[in-house]
Amino acid sequence: MPSATRLALRPCAPADTDAVLSLVNADRLPGQPTATPEMLHEALAGRSPVDGGWWAELDPPATQVAARADGTVVGVASWALRPRDGTGLILWLHCREDPRVADALVAGALTALGPRPVEAFQLATALTRGVEALPRAHREATHAALERAGFRGEPQWRYLLVDLPAPDLPRAARVRTLPEPGDSHARRLEVRRGEAAAEAEAVIGLPVEGAGALWWIGVRPPSRRRGLGRALLGSALDLLASHGAREAFLYVETNTGRGGEDDRTAATALYRSAGFREVDLLHSYVLPAPPPTAGDGLRSAYPSRAAASAATS
Missing domain, CATH: 3.40.630.30 (Gcn5-related N-acetyltransferase (GNAT))
Incomplete structure (x- = not known):
């Protein structure tokens, strides 16, 4: 036996x-x-x-x-x-x-x-x-x-996955794509007006075996609640798809700071509305x-x- x-x-x-x-x-x-x-x-x-x-x-x-x-x-x-x-x-x-x-x-x-x-x-x-x-x-x-x-x-983390392309998302204007310092397999996306500080940023990991990574996306407080985060998300997923990604994953912290700076409720809602599904909860x-x-x-x-x-x- x-x-x-x-x-x-x-x-x-x-x-x-x-x-x-x-x-x-x-x-x-x-x-x-x-x-x-x-x-x-x-x-x-x-x-x-x-x-x-x-x-x-x-x-x-x-x-x-x-x-x-x-x-x-x-x-x-x-x-x-x-x-x-x-x-x-x-x-x-x-x-x-x-x-x-x-x-x-x-x-x-x-x-x-x-x-x-x-x-x-x-x-x-x-x-x-x-x-x-x-x-x-x-x-x-x-x-x-x-x-x-x-x-x-x-x-600790929600592991989310979305199929690509994601044609229903908007795309951000004035997006610059730059190398990510210290990581040849990553790219940074920035939304700027002239030489001012970036209004929003995202970092992606180029696809491996057809899966890309969204490592980071953030919008500065003065530019929030204008749909910029959703549009930059669409641009980031577009870039991944252009490099051959058929899906993209991300990690979002579980919500331990409800209402505070660490609150991830809005971010999680954004990802789910964009088609991301939760694969697992990481402990x-x-x-x-x-x-x-x-x-x-x-x-x-x-x-x-x-x-x-x-x-x-």
Whole structure:
């Protein structure tokens, strides 16, 4: 019976590349690119084109696979320590949503990290285009495994997708398209009157596998409530379509500042009225540190990778 099959947890090896990529791509969201060996190499090294500064704060990550007795790799998880505050992070985990494998991988990561506060799915990885948290509806077994381990999850982002072209949207006048400094795969759109400050701006990511990104769109307060945001959105989606995009995705923060500067109610309503549909709600997780007991200490609570390689029944 599958439930009686023994799992072994061991460090990820180069020979596991194909199996790990298969696991990652089994969880790929609509609009996201197929993970490649190059992307996996960056993730294993602890680098990411999004959230790169936060990744730089971490120790080199440890990555572990779960394998059956016959050697078949059925799961993978990666974690790291943030030295500045002693927090552990579960960075990414894939297991084809097998509850038993998810439980084993979460337990293995927590054993390696030791008794400390742990965060999970807080950073975007090199395996996606900016997916910064766990898509709960698509990853219910992983979500449940984290909850069983004591994590508390909170929604952070809405992941929205729209088909292109979007012919019913208006287009903005006086749009200039510029390179985005530091990102050769992005473009900035600006609406200006002469040399004055831009009235509105947007940043797009050029399409990969037919999907483009809308990274940012904003309108300065004096120019709001005139339809400029909607028109600039139409221009941004037009530009993506002209580069071959068949769909576009974006992330919008969940509404935690109702009525204030961080309120995303109007932005969410704009995107939905423009045809964007919600693919999933992305969650991040926190596990508080356990209360200290006699003899506990955090200095030795982050053992070597080998400490997590014991077999799990």
